[in-house]
Amino acid sequence: xxxxxxxxxxxxxxxxxxxxxxxxxxxxxxxxxxxxxxxxxxxxxxxxxxxxxxxxxxxxxxxxxxxxxxxxxxxxxxxxxxxxxxxxxxxxxxxxxxxxxxxxxxxxxxxxxxxxxxxxxxxxxxxxxxxxxxxxxxxxxxxxxxxxxxxxxxxxxxxxxxxxxxxxxxxxxxxxxxxxxxxxxxxxxxxxxxxxxxxxxxxxxxxxxxxxxxxxxxxxxxxxxxxxxxxxxxxxxxx
Amino acid sequence: xxxxxxxxxxxxxxxxxxxxxxxxxxxxxxxxxxxxxxxxxxxxxxxxxxxxxxxxxxxxxxxxxxxxxxxxxxxxxxxxxxxxxxxxxxxxxxxxxxxxxxxxxxxxxxxxxxxxxxxxxxxxxxxxxxxxxxxxxxxxxxxxxxxxxxxxxxxxxxxxxxxxxxxxxxxxxxxxxxxxxxxxxxxxxxxxxxxxxxxxxxxxxxxxxxxxxxxxxxxxxxxxxxxxxxxxxxxxxxx
Amino acid sequence: xxxxxxxxxxxxxxxxxxxxxxxxxxxxxxxxxxxxxxxxxxxxxxxxxxxxxxxxxxxxxxxxxxxxxxxxxxxxxxxxxxxxxxxxxxxxxxxxxxxxxxxxxxxxxxxxxxxxxxxxxxxxxxxxxxxxxxxxxxxxxxxxxxxxxxxxxxxxxxxxxxxxxxxxxxxxxxxxxxxxxxxxxxxxxxxxxxxxxxxxxxxxxxxxxxxxxxxxxxxxx
Amino acid sequence: xxxxxxxxxxxxxxxxxxxxxxxxxxxxxxxxxxxxxxxxxxxxxxxxxxxxxxxxxxxxxxxxxxxxxxxxxxxxxxxxxxxxxxxxxxxxxxxxxxxxxxxxxxxxxxxxxxxxxxxxxxxxxxxxxxxxxxxxxxxxxxxxxxxxxxxxxxxxxxxxxxxxxxxxxxxxxxxxxxxxxxxxxxxxxxxxxxxxxxxxxxxxxxxxxxxxxxxxxxxxx
Numbered sequence: 001x002x003x004x005x006x007x008x009x010x011x012x013x014x015x016x017x018x019x020x021x022x023x024x025x026x027x028x029x030x031x032x033x034x035x036x037x038x039x040x041x042x043x044x045x046x047x048x049x050x051x052x053x054x055x056x057x058x059x060x061x062x063x064x065x066x067x068x069x070x071x072x073x074x075x076x077x078x079x080x081x082x083x084x085x086x087x088x089x090x091x092x093x094x095x096x097x098x099x100x101x102x103x104x105x106x107x108x109x110x111x112x113x114x115x116x117x118x119x120x121x122x123x124x125x126x127x128x129x130x131x132x133x134x135x136x137x138x139x140x141x142x143x144x145x146x147x148x149x150x151x152x153x154x155x156x157x158x159x160x161x162x163x164x165x166x167x168x169x170x171x172x173x174x175x176x177x178x179x180x181x182x183x184x185x186x187x188x189x190x191x192x193x194x195x196x197x198x199x200x201x202x203x204x205x206x207x208x209x210x211x212x213x214x215x216x217x218x219x220x221x222x223x224x225x226x227x228x229x230x231x232x233x234x235x236x237x238x239x
Numbered sequence: 240x241x242x243x244x245x246x247x248x249x250x251x252x253x254x255x256x257x258x259x260x261x262x263x264x265x266x267x268x269x270x271x272x273x274x275x276x277x278x279x280x281x282x283x284x285x286x287x288x289x290x291x292x293x294x295x296x297x298x299x300x301x302x303x304x305x306x307x308x309x310x311x312x313x314x315x316x317x318x319x320x321x322x323x324x325x326x327x328x329x330x331x332x333x334x335x336x337x338x339x340x341x342x343x344x345x346x347x348x349x350x351x352x353x354x355x356x357x358x359x360x361x362x363x364x365x366x367x368x369x370x371x372x373x374x375x376x377x378x379x380x381x382x383x384x385x386x387x388x389x390x391x392x393x394x395x396x397x398x399x400x401x402x403x404x405x406x407x408x409x410x411x412x413x414x415x416x417x418x419x420x421x422x423x424x425x426x427x428x429x430x431x432x433x434x435x436x437x438x439x440x441x442x443x444x445x446x447x448x449x450x451x452x453x454x455x456x457x458x459x460x461x462x463x464x465x466x467x468x469x470x471x472x473x474x475x476x477x478x
Numbered sequence: 479x480x481x482x483x484x485x486x487x488x489x490x491x492x493x494x495x496x497x498x499x500x501x502x503x504x505x506x507x508x509x510x511x512x513x514x515x516x517x518x519x520x521x522x523x524x525x526x527x528x529x530x531x532x533x534x535x536x537x538x539x540x541x542x543x544x545x546x547x548x549x550x551x552x553x554x555x556x557x558x559x560x561x562x563x564x565x566x567x568x569x570x571x572x573x574x575x576x577x578x579x580x581x582x583x584x585x586x587x588x589x590x591x592x593x594x595x596x597x598x599x600x601x602x603x604x605x606x607x608x609x610x611x612x613x614x615x616x617x618x619x620x621x622x623x624x625x626x627x628x629x630x631x632x633x634x635x636x637x638x639x640x641x642x643x644x645x646x647x648x649x650x651x652x653x654x655x656x657x658x659x660x661x662x663x664x665x666x667x668x669x670x671x672x673x674x675x676x677x678x679x680x681x682x683x684x685x686x687x688x689x690x691x692x693x694x695x696x697x698x699x
Numbered sequence: 700x701x702x703x704x705x706x707x708x709x710x711x712x713x714x715x716x717x718x719x720x721x722x723x724x725x726x727x728x729x730x731x732x733x734x735x736x737x738x739x740x741x742x743x744x745x746x747x748x749x750x751x752x753x754x755x756x757x758x759x760x761x762x763x764x765x766x767x768x769x770x771x772x773x774x775x776x777x778x779x780x781x782x783x784x785x786x787x788x789x790x791x792x793x794x795x796x797x798x799x800x801x802x803x804x805x806x807x808x809x810x811x812x813x814x815x816x817x818x819x820x821x822x823x824x825x826x827x828x829x830x831x832x833x834x835x836x837x838x839x840x841x842x843x844x845x846x847x848x849x850x851x852x853x854x855x856x857x858x859x860x861x862x863x864x865x866x867x868x869x870x871x872x873x874x875x876x877x878x879x880x881x882x883x884x885x886x887x888x889x890x891x892x893x894x895x896x897x898x899x900x901x902x903x904x905x906x907x908x909x910x911x912x913x914x915x916x917x918x919x920x
Contacts, residue, residue: 001743002721027529027566028552029545053566057552082604084507097603105605108528109570109612113361116567120788121795121837122352123365123381123388128615129574132593132646135611142362144392149362153383165546170781176449177546177563178529184565188796204781210415211450212783213565215753217723217745217798234545240522241500266750266787267773268766292787296773321825323728336824344826347749348791348833355788359567360574360616367836368795371814371867374832404767409560416767416784417750423786427575443560451562452786454532456502456524456577473766 004171005201005222009039012194012221016045016159023115023160023190024052024064025182031175033161034062034232035196035225040161041067049075051115051155053108053182055092062232068092073101077155079108107135110152112185117154119188119218124153160190164214167195168202171219172212180213187218194221243410244440244461248278251433251460255284255398262354262399262429263291263303264421270414272400273301273471274435274464279400280306288314290354290394292347292421294331301471307331312340316394318347346374349391351424356393358427358457363392399429403453406434407441410458411451419452426457433460481674483626483655484697491516492653492670492699493582493621497523501579502572504528504613506596507551509623510582525549525558526578528609530569533561550609573609573616581617583610585624585652587639590665590686592649594622595641605642614645626654626683633685635659635666656680657697665689670697702895704847704876705918712737713874713891713920714803714842718744722800723793725749725834727817728772730844731803746770746779747799749830751790754782771830794830794837802838804831806845806873808860811886811907813870815843816862826863835866847875847904854906856880856887877901878918885910891918 006012013036016022022040026032050073056065067073069091081096081103083089095101106114107129117125126149130136140151162183164173173195175183187193201224225231245251252275255261261279265271289312295304306312308330320335320342322328334340345353346368356364365388369375379390401422403412412434414422426432440463464470486509494516497503502524505511514525514536525534527550534549535556543554564572572578585596594614598605614620627633635652652659657680658670667689668680677690707730715737718724723745726732735746735757746755748771755770756777764775785793793799806817815835819826835841848854856873873880878901879891888910889901898911 028548030529030548079608080604080606082598082602082606084606084608086599093604103604105607107607107611108566108609109574109616112566112570113359113574116792117364119796119798120352120792121367121797123367123383123386125356125364126362127574128360128362129612131615132643133611134598134642135607144362147362168781172781172783174449177544177557178527178531178548179546180449180563180565181529182566185567188792188798207781209754209778209782209784210413210419210452213449215783215785215793216781217747217753217793267769269750269769318829319825319827321819321823321827323827323829325820332825342825344828346828346832347787347830348795348837351787351791352795355571358575358577359571360576366795368833370836371864372832373819373863374828407560411560411562416765416778417748417752417769418767419784419786420750421787424788427571427577446560448533448557448561448563454562454564454572455560456526456532456572 004220005169009035009196009223010042012036012223013039013043016040016043018045019047020045020159021049021051021157023157023186024050025162025186026063027053027178027181029234030177030179031163031181031183032063033163033196036161036194037064037067038062038232041070046072048073051077051157053111054078054080056090058088061235065090065092068095075102077104077106079106079111081105105135112182114152114155115182115185115189118156119185122154124151126151155189157190158192160186160193162187162193162195164195165198166202166207167197167222168204168207170204171216171222172207173214173219174207174211175213184214187214192220193218195219197222197224200224243459244408248274248435248462249281251275251462252278252282255279255282257284258286259284259397260288260290262396262425263289264401264425265302266292266417266420268473269418270402270420270422271302272402272435275400275433276303276306277301277471280309285311286313287311290316290396292350293317293319295329297327300474304329304331307334314341316343316345318345318350320344344374351421353391353394354421354424354428357395358424361393363390365390394428396429397431399425399432401426401432401434403434404437405441405446406436406461407443407446409443410455410461411446412453412458413446413450414452423453426453431459432457434458435464436461437464439463484672487512487515488699489623489653489655492658492697493623493651495699496651497521497580502526502577504573504578504581504617506581506583506610508584510584511551513582526572528569530564530566531561532564533558570612573612576616576618578617580619580621581613582621582623583613585622586641587634587636588622588649588652589636589639590661592647592661593639593643594645594649595639596644598642600641610644614648619650620648622649622652624654626656633683636685656683662689667691668694670695672697705893708733708736709920710844710874710876713879713918714844714872716920717872718742718801723747723798725794725799725802725838727802727804727831729805731805732772734803747793749790751785751787752782753785754779791833794833797837797839799838801840801842802834803842803844804834806843807862808855808857809843809870809873810857810860811882813868813882814860814864815866815870816860817865819863821862831865835869840871841869843870843873845875847877854904857906877904883910888912889915891916893918
């Protein structure tokens with residue numbers, strides 16, 4: 001059996017090259033691969049293309065906002081290129097307005113479906129989402145069953161950085177509650193998937209096959225998150 | 240809370256009209272809604288359109304083959320219009336060759352994806368499956384990323400007849416092992432989903448939210464399968 | 479009598495009164511989340527969130543947050559009895575696939591043809607679409623809750639949106655600080671009016687011609 | 700010396716020898732299932748089945764069948780340690796998405812350009828595609844295991860398929876009762892030949908010109 005368990009986050013992200021396309025899950029605090037993002041910042045890869053629902057959050061926890069602040073990113077594919085309220089503006093917006101970072105603004109469901117298509121070998125799909133809006137500009141339109149749709153293409157990545165609650169040594173994963181969000185989709189759409197795991201990594205067979213959320217075949221490397229302060233954990237942030 | 244628990248299969252299928260489109264899951268013996276199929280045959284609806292991986296199996300257990308034998312079906316959408324071996328020929332093949340039943344032969348993965356698209360509001364999708372074969376004839380072709388694809392459209396249904404291992408009164412479902420197969424997809428793609436349940440129907444909250452396979456919002460009616468011989472259970476068939 | 483606009487909770491209560499037993503509802507970021515405070519009595523409403531939570535309950539009490547569970551506004555919420563979790567693509571399959579009975583969204587502008595704008599403000603390069611475009615085309619009913627006018631006193635109910643639209647011809651009902659409106663093929667119909675306001679008051683603050691039905695009633699929620 | 704064609708288990712063992720540690724493999728209905736009988740030693744092979752089983756083991760012993768668990772041939776199998784179950788669309792997302800390292804399928808005919816036919820026999824109206832078309836376009840390696848000739852003695856390795864094809868230009872290796880063949884841009888290359896047969900024997904039963912390499916070896920599995 002191939003060994004997928006790595007002893008440190010630095011080791012797990014060591015090979016990520018400049019220019020890599022990377023998927024980052026997370027929706028609100030749960031499910032963000034904070035330790036892997038921190039390791040990626042330490043590692044120093046630049047000119048990265050990111051695929052992520054948002055571009056970071058307010059507060060002092062490690063997330064993709066830190067990666068963007070350190071100017072490692074050339075392009076960001078996301079559902080928010082501006083914060084809902086100007087008071088919540090992050091570094092990304094400044095960089096984007098100055099043209100220092102390129103962005104593709106994608107409706108969240110289209111983003112999720114494009115990632116799914118990337119992992120599922122679907123060449124492209126028609127969706128009604130975005131018809132009549134700026135998002136549809138320049139896209140192919142088609143009326144299907146009396147309703148207008150636009151054509152959207154899959155998203156794949158070189159790497160996905162993932163966070164799971166539980167794993168076995170083969171790489172089968174379980175998420176807890178809304179931690180799941182984009183994690184299973186991104187694990188499937190990336191060539192190499194690296195996971196930070198919240199609990200001790202189990203022996204194969206200790207996770208019920210009916211209750212696996214990400215099958216082991218999508219997982220390449222895993223690191224157990226150490227206790228704080230060495231490990232970075234979610235915490236309520238009310239800044 | 241709406242009551243979704245019915246006391247008999249006959250009551251659960253009572254309203255299915257002539258001409259309805261119905262999805263039937265199952266792959267090999269597991270996951271076939273045998274009791275609901277038996278009730279549908281008793282109920283007498285005709286001119287039905289069926290969507291199902293196969294058109295029945297050898298052996299003496301109740302399955303879609305019985306429905307087809309009784310000539311209630313005008314059209315069948317499936318991945319097998321002929322048995323792998325002529326020795327395993329079923330009633331369907333004769334009816335099909337005589338032109339008494341119409342059929343659409345679909346690769347199994349395209350069938351599953353079309354059903355998923357039906358339940359997910361996707362207007363159509365491009366797949367590489369079937370390119371260069373009879374299946375692609377008359378379909379729109381498009382080269383994407385250097386690879387040829389064909390355009391496939393979603394499948395929806397008026398009814399899905401489903402079989403699950405476990406349910407709660409709200410309609411959250413769990414399947415066991417390969418019983419899952421097409422069940423979750425069909426539950427989502429049908430206007431009305433009717434479920435036969437193998438175990439006692441639980442109180443809401445007794446199924447872990449992280450381990451629900453079909454969320455309750457896709458389930459309309461449920462019936463607990465009674466013990467044999469009244470209830471129809473899977474059994475190894477080696478005829 | 480002093481003219482008091484409706485408060486946000488009353489506005490959201492009024493939309494929540496529209497929800498029917500068994501409905502699956504998605505509440506947008508901000509004001510719409512107040513709909514979940516309404517007392518639904520015997521009605522069972524299932525609250526869906528973009529991140530794949532099907533069935534969440536009230537906000538978690540301070541100090542009792544479950545760090546694995548937030549709603550679409552990133553608020554720590556509780557899980558409802560009989561909830562289910564799915565991943566993000568399955569969550570939007572629910573939305574886009576027509577399985578939501580209603581969504582309640584905030585907006586900057588709503589047009590009389592049912593268009594609305596809520597993701598991008600004037601002159602800004604970026605926008606925040608989030609799940610709004612999917613919710614708008616997917617939900618069976620699209621309800622909007624918003625202030626009747628901007629801080630500058632400009633109307634938000636318009637003949638046509640000035641801002642980039644989130645979706646076209648989808649809004650069915652709007653509640654504002656001045657009342658409840660229905661989007662009809664003929665334009666905005668004022669269904670219920672805030673106490674102490676006259677129809678002339680409301681028309682004066684509206685950028686489209688209102689239809690005033692004979693059975694106009696006072697807003698009560 | 701009598702000329703004995705290879706037996707089915709030997710044929711499948713030879714393909715199974717190609718599987719590498721950690722590979723995810725789908726075995727088609729019939730003969731290909733014999734690949735799972737091969738002793739993989741330290742190599743871990745994950746067997747995937749169309750019905751969403753990722754990691755199944757040997758056939759279940761008589762009387763010990765789990766009625767909820769079959770493979771793609773509808774045989775009752777055992778579950779492997781560390782298995783996972785997904786639904787049918789996710790199962791074919793694995794296949795179509797390029798996540799299978801190999802599939803082994805049966806066939807009626809294989810052409811020297813990598814086309815193959817396995818779902819419809821001559822003159823029959825119906826066909827049985829099952830998962831074959833998806834497996835053929837999705838798996839990184841498409842291996843075929845079949846008799847070298849038909850019962851009537853007609854060749855199955857051809858310049859072009861006569862029957863309706865299952866997929867175009869996908870087959871990488873073929874094992875038959877006479878040996879192991881690689882599909883190359885120049886046509887079929889005989890890599891390993893069944894003991895006691897000559898290359899002339901094999902060519903005589905083949906409907907395309909074989910490439911016979913200098914390093915041809917005797918089949919051994």
